[in-house]
Amino acid sequence: MSSDTSSSAKTSTAPGTASEAGLSHWVAYVRFLWRSVLLATDGTLLFYAWMTVLTAVAFVGANAWAQQVAEGMALTNMSNQVSWGLYIANFTFVVGVAAGGVMMVIPAYLYRDERMHAVVIFGEMLAIAAIIMAMLFVTVDLGRPDRFWHLVPGVGQFNFPWSMLTWDIIVLNIYLLLNLHIVGYLLYMRFLGRAPAPRWYVPFVVISIAWAISIHTVTAFLYAGLGGRPFWNTALLAPRFLASAFISGPAFLIIALTVVGRFTTFKIDRRPLGTLVSILKVTTLLNLFMVVSEVFTEFYSGTHHTASARYLFLGLDGHTALVPWIWIAIGLNVVAAALFLYPGTLKNRRILVSACVMTFIGCWIEKGMGLVVPGFIPSALNEIVEYQPSVIEWRVTAGIWAFGLIVYSAAIKVAIPILTGEARATDGDNGR
Amino acid sequence: MDDETRKSLQDEAVDDPGSDNPGSDDPGSDNPTRRRMLKAAGATAWFGALGYSLWPMRKYIKNLDQDELLRDHYKELSVADKKRIFAAIEKKTEREYGAKVRVSDPPPMPGVKYGYALNLTTCIGCRKCVEACRVENNHDRTDMQSYIRVFEIENMGLDISKGRLDYDHPVPVKGRRYFPVQCQHCDNPPCVSVCPTKATWKEPDGIVAIDYSWCIGCRYCAAACPYQARFFNWRKPRIPANEVNPDQGYLSNRVRPVGVMEKCHFCLHRVRRGKFPACLEACPAGARVFGNLRDPKSEIRWVLENRRVFILKEEQATKPSFFYFLAE
Numbered sequence: 001m002s003s004d005t006s007s008s009a010k011t012s013t014a015p016g017t018a019s020e021a022g023l024s025h026w027v028a029y030v031r032f033l034w035r036s037v038l039l040a041t042d043g044t045l046l047f048y049a050w051m052t053v054l055t056a057v058a059f060v061g062a063n064a065w066a067q068q069v070a071e072g073m074a075l076t077n078m079s080n081q082v083s084w085g086l087y088i089a090n091f092t093f094v095v096g097v098a099a100g101g102v103m104m105v106i107p108a109y110l111y112r113d114e115r116m117h118a119v120v121i122f123g124e125m126l127a128i129a130a131i132i133m134a135m136l137f138v139t140v141d142l143g144r145p146d147r148f149w150h151l152v153p154g155v156g157q158f159n160f161p162w163s164m165l166t167w168d169i170i171v172l173n174i175y176l177l178l179n180l181h182i183v184g185y186l187l188y189m190r191f192l193g194r195a196p197a198p199r200w201y202v203p204f205v206v207i208s209i210a211w212a213i214s215i216h217t218v219t220a221f222l223y224a225g226l227g228g229r230p231f232w233n234t235a236l237l238a239p240r241f242l243a244s245a246f247i248s249g250p251a252f253l254i255i256a257l258t259v260v261g262r263f264t265t266f267k268i269d270r271r272p273l274g275t276l277v278s279i280l281k282v283t284t285l286l287n288l289f290m291v292v293s294e295v296f297t298e299f300y301s302g303t304h305h306t307a308s309a310r311y312l313f314l315g316l317d318g319h320t321a322l323v324p325w326i327w328i329a330i331g332l333n334v335v336a337a338a339l340f341l342y343p344g345t346l347k348n349r350r351i352l353v354s355a356c357v358m359t360f361i362g363c364w365i366e367k368g369m370g371l372v373v374p375g376f377i378p379s380a381l382n383e384i385v386e387y388q389p390s391v392i393e394w395r396v397t398a399g400i401w402a403f404g405l406i407v408y409s410a411a412i413k414v415a416i417p418i419l420t421g422e423a424r425a426t427d428g429d430n431g432r
Numbered sequence: 433m434d435d436e437t438r439k440s441l442q443d444e445a446v447d448d449p450g451s452d453n454p455g456s457d458d459p460g461s462d463n464p465t466r467r468r469m470l471k472a473a474g475a476t477a478w479f480g481a482l483g484y485s486l487w488p489m490r491k492y493i494k495n496l497d498q499d500e501l502l503r504d505h506y507k508e509l510s511v512a513d514k515k516r517i518f519a520a521i522e523k524k525t526e527r528e529y530g531a532k533v534r535v536s537d538p539p540p541m542p543g544v545k546y547g548y549a550l551n552l553t554t555c556i557g558c559r560k561c562v563e564a565c566r567v568e569n570n571h572d573r574t575d576m577q578s579y580i581r582v583f584e585i586e587n588m589g590l591d592i593s594k595g596r597l598d599y600d601h602p603v604p605v606k607g608r609r610y611f612p613v614q615c616q617h618c619d620n621p622p623c624v625s626v627c628p629t630k631a632t633w634k635e636p637d638g639i640v641a642i643d644y645s646w647c648i649g650c651r652y653c654a655a656a657c658p659y660q661a662r663f664f665n666w667r668k669p670r671i672p673a674n675e676v677n678p679d680q681g682y683l684s685n686r687v688r689p690v691g692v693m694e695k696c697h698f699c700l701h702r703v704r705r706g707k708f709p710a711c712l713e714a715c716p717a718g719a720r721v722f723g724n725l726r727d728p729k730s731e732i733r734w735v736l737e738n739r740r741v742f743i744l745k746e747e748q749a750t751k752p753s754f755f756y757f758l759a760e
């Protein structure tokens with residue numbers, strides 16, 4: 001079946017334009033949201049089972065976090081030397097996923113590839129889920145979550161523009177709003193059976209593309225700006241972040257669309273998939289290339305500053321906690337890159353999905369633990385204190401991933417019947 | 433909608449709650465009332481489970497008084513605010529640690545900028561300063577924390593990167609040097625620029641202070657500091673009642689709350705009253721020199737003008753107010 005959202009929207013007779021509806025849109029939009037809640041909580045047994053499992057994991061995470069708040073961050077394995085760990089590693093990675101989710105917009109809108117439009121909605125929903133996860137990962141990393149309001153501009157003390165973290169808070173929030181608007185508007189219009197008015201979403205789409213790049217660049221600057229940490233203090237960091245964003249976003253979308261295609265009435269064309277794979281072909285190689293140039297610079301010069309890279313790839317003075325992680329990551333990325341280059345991959349869904357899973361995990365390690373932890377080892381005064389996440393940290397992390405998947409599943413659950421036209425506004429719903 | 437769509441719509445379950453769809457395998461779909469009840473039951477169970485999983489937090493929430501929750505940034509506090517807050521902290525410390533304390537915030541003195549210099553020739557690595565800091569500043573006693581860490585290094589060169597912090601033998605050892613490191617009170621402090629909430633800042637007398645009631649515990653400053661000078665309260669500090677130092681500064685040595693950052697503050701509550709830092713008084717070798725950089729007749733100025741002085745990690749452009757020198 002055709003998954004092309006915009007062409008069917010155009011052919012359906014639009015009962016009116018957005019401007020003539022006026023205030024009643026508020027009523028209609030609330031109704032639309034309510035219908036969405038109903039759609040999201042209704043489903044097959046399989047859907048319920050999936051959501052129940054995710055909810056259980058999310059609650060295990062919430063429980064672990066509650067313990068951590070009550071007892072203090074001593075329940076994590078972080079230390080004064082390695083002061084950021086698994087949480088910030090995941091934060092960094094999911095910001096990449098959020099950025100990557102929207103990169104799909106580029107072929108769809110800039111090259112006017114109409115077939116990509118359905119993918120775009122899935123990408124932007126992914127961005128929404130990932131941003132929510134990013135915010136949760138920052139929250140659980142705070143020693144004083146009860147003082148969260150100190151970060152609110154106007155109410156607290158917002159150290160803008162000096163602290164890169166304040167930049168990150170601003171760009172992430174705006175990015176969330178942009179994507180909520182675009183997804184909400186496009187689905188709402190489909191729900192009403194009207195053609196979306198370009199002026200209400202095209203400018204936002206264009207902004208969100210630039211914004212996707214900005215969120216990951218700012219997140220890279222968070223690290224790159226620290227002169228005391230040579231491992232992060234490199235101009236290559238922002239480009240490296242972007243390359244892995246272009247990997248993790250498309251890879252996750254291919255996995256998600258495959259699952260959706262199996263379990264719902266919604267089938268995606270081969271064309272947009274082909275586009276996603278051609279993005280992956282380039283970005284997995286680009287990412288590997290940048291890893292290689294980084295490794296060369298670090299090792300060939302052999303100066304003091306290479307200790308972190310040495311620790312990461314080879315181990316330092318017998319300390320090797322991260323070595324298996326990074327080599328698994330590199331192995332996964334190399335195999336995935338080779339699979340994407342092999343033409344048969346696109347035809348075989350199983351191989352395609354495994355390649356995506358591999359590179360997703362590979363990037364998760366490389367831009368997560370492999371990036372954050374070596375920045376602290378050796379410490380600024382050259383001590384070697386190793387770090388492996390504690391059970392509590394793993395639980396909280398799993399909980400947040402489960403919550404992100406809940407958000408994404410619910411969003412897909414709402415979007416599909418609207419995209420396929422199964423869920424439509426009844427006469428009372430249509431905003432007049 | 434094309435033919436394929438219609439066909440797949442007929443084939444598979446439709447998740448539209450508005451339509452009564454007998455083909456759906458949803459358990460409650462044949463009966464809207466029953467379905468609503470099931471959903472209500474599900475929602476109740478959901479909130480129940482959420483409450484249950486967050487239950488461990490109740491202790492933490494109970495311990496938060498409203499005053500602490502809504503307390504403003506130090507720089508925004510009025511005299512009356514301070515009076516109220518200091519009294520509240522004194523009461524809380526008595527309740528939690530069984531010690532009667534006095535909290536104050538001596539202001540910076542005009543015309544003063546502090547500097548600290550350490551004589552690497554005379555320092556014998558006895559760690560008396562480390563211990564004095566622990567006692568003066570109400571550090572956690574179980575993990576032996578202190579703001580000062582002493583590296584043992586080879587006499588040749590002054591490279592602390594190959595130094596050892598964990599030396600455990602009689603000192604001094606011939607041919608070795610001892611190199612204490614604490615917060616350098618940088619004039620260009622990266623920890624201050626990165627803090628998202630302005631919870632750490634540079635005072636007019638050069639002291640880099642932290643508001644323990646404002647820090648959100650993000651630890652960005654710890655990542656930014658090139659001297660490993662910042663320490664995090666991973667848990668609530670544990671101090672026996674008779675070891676609590678009762679003379680406490682709001683910005684310095686009061687017992688820190690859990691989950692916030694702390695570091696050396698040049699014993700702000702002492703030096704602003706004309707006393708020396710505790711580490712200086714404890715040093716048996718006289719290796720530490722502290723004073724007002726703006727006073728041309730001060731001992732610290734004499735050292736800076738007459739000794740071979742250097743700063744740690746000059747290439748970081750942090751402009752420390754802490755100096756090292758050799759007597760020879």
Ligand code: SF4
Binds near residue numbers: 616618622660695
């Ligand atoms: S030594 Fe570290 S903590 Fe102290 S002022 Fe400098 S950067 Fe900040």
Ligand code: SF4
Binds near residue numbers: 626627631632646
């Ligand atoms: S840990 Fe506290 S002082 Fe340090 S950057 Fe975060 S809020 Fe500021």
